[in-house]
Amino acid sequence: xxxxxxxxxxxxxxVQGLARRYRNDSGTETAVFEHVDCSVAxxxxxAIVGDSGVGKSTLLNCLAGLDEWQQGRxxxxxxxxxxxxxxxxxxxxRSHVGFxxxxxxxxxxxxVWHNVALPLMLLQRLDAxxxxxxxxxxxxxxxxxxxxxxxxxxxxxxxxRVAIARALVHSPxxxxxxxxTGNLDPGTAAQVMELLLHQTRAHQAALxxxxxxxxxxxxxxxxxxxxxxxxxxx
Ligand SMILES: Nc1ncnc2c1ncn2[C@@H]1O[C@H](COP(=O)(O)OP(=O)(O)OP(=O)(O)O)[C@@H](O)[C@H]1O
Ligand SMILES: [Mg+2]
Numbered sequence: 737x738x739x740x741x742x743x744x745x746x747x748x749x750x751v752q753g754l755a756r757r758y759r760n761d762s763g764t765e766t767a768v769f770e771h772v773d774c775s776v777a778x779x780x781x782x783a784i785v786g787d788s789g790v791g792k793s794t795l796l797n798c799l800a801g802l803d804e805w806q807q808g809r810x811x812x813x814x815x816x817x818x819x820x821x822x823x824x825x826x827x828x829x830r831s832h833v834g835f836x837x838x839x840x841x842x843x844x845x846x847x848v849w850h851n852v853a854l855p856l857m858l859l860q861r862l863d864a865x866x867x868x869x870x871x872x873x874x875x876x877x878x879x880x881x882x883x884x885x886x887x888x889x890x891x892x893x894x895x896x897r898v899a900i901a902r903a904l905v906h907s908p909x910x911x912x913x914x915x916x917t918g919n920l921d922p923g924t925a926a927q928v929m930e931l932l933l934h935q936t937r938a939h940q941a942a943l944x945x946x947x948x949x950x951x952x953x954x955x956x957x958x959x960x961x962x963x964x965x966x967x968x969x970x
Contacts, residue, residue: 754808834903849883
């Protein structure tokens with residue numbers, strides 16, 4: 737599918753020659769992936785597919801500056817993430833990135849409402865409008881009325897929706913989602929995909945979605961396949 741936005745906009749995200757390697761106990765390096773190149777425009781939805789273990793979650797972590805890489809560059813609006821120290825990356829991530837982790841990573845001592853509100857709290861934007869936004873998102877992911885529950889009182893699919901609402905609440909420019917519909921029934925999965933797409937379009941955000949679901953990938957402007965040798969159109 738062609739994407740008009742991509743043709744006349746500068747990239748929000750650029751990945752150039754990225755390589756992630758691990759060094760084992762005997763000092764030998766093994767590459768997870770190498771030569772990964774891609775760029776994603778504002779408002780664009782890119783799906784990444786690939787075999788289990790090929791490095792999709794690792795790549796998303798690199799895109800968010802949550803993991804290290806051994807070669808190559810990750811640029812956000814021209815800003816090279818390697819140029820920032822850990823604190824700088826954390827501050828940048830706080831305002832620019834929404835991340836739906838494969839393992840959710842909700843905070844277990846906070847109730848659902850405060851888990852979703854957390855990005856706004858950190859940005860000091862939890863005013864009346866911010867609180868309304870939290871309510872809107874709880875409603876949008878079908879968790880209205882469950883705001884006071886603690887994470888252990890939720891099902892896997894409900895936890896996933898907390899993670900999705902939290903990633904969207906501060907309207908980030910870049911939304912990274914790792915199998916965001918993996919634990920959901922088909923109906924809820926479709927609703928969540930609609931929400932991710934709607935939010936991406938409404939805020940001209942870029943959505944990079946890792947998925948094994950062809951149903952989800954079908955909605956993307958482009959589908960890329962990650963292999964150990966790099967990224968190519970699927
Ligand atoms: N500390 C480590 N040392 C060596 N290899 C590691 C380490 N951490 C992760 N790996 C390897 O990196 C590879 C990529 O893992 P990753 O979780 O990114 O895969 P994935 O594509 O997201 O898989 P899935 O589809 O199952 O979620 C795996 O083969 C994993 O074994
Ligand atoms: Mg993964």
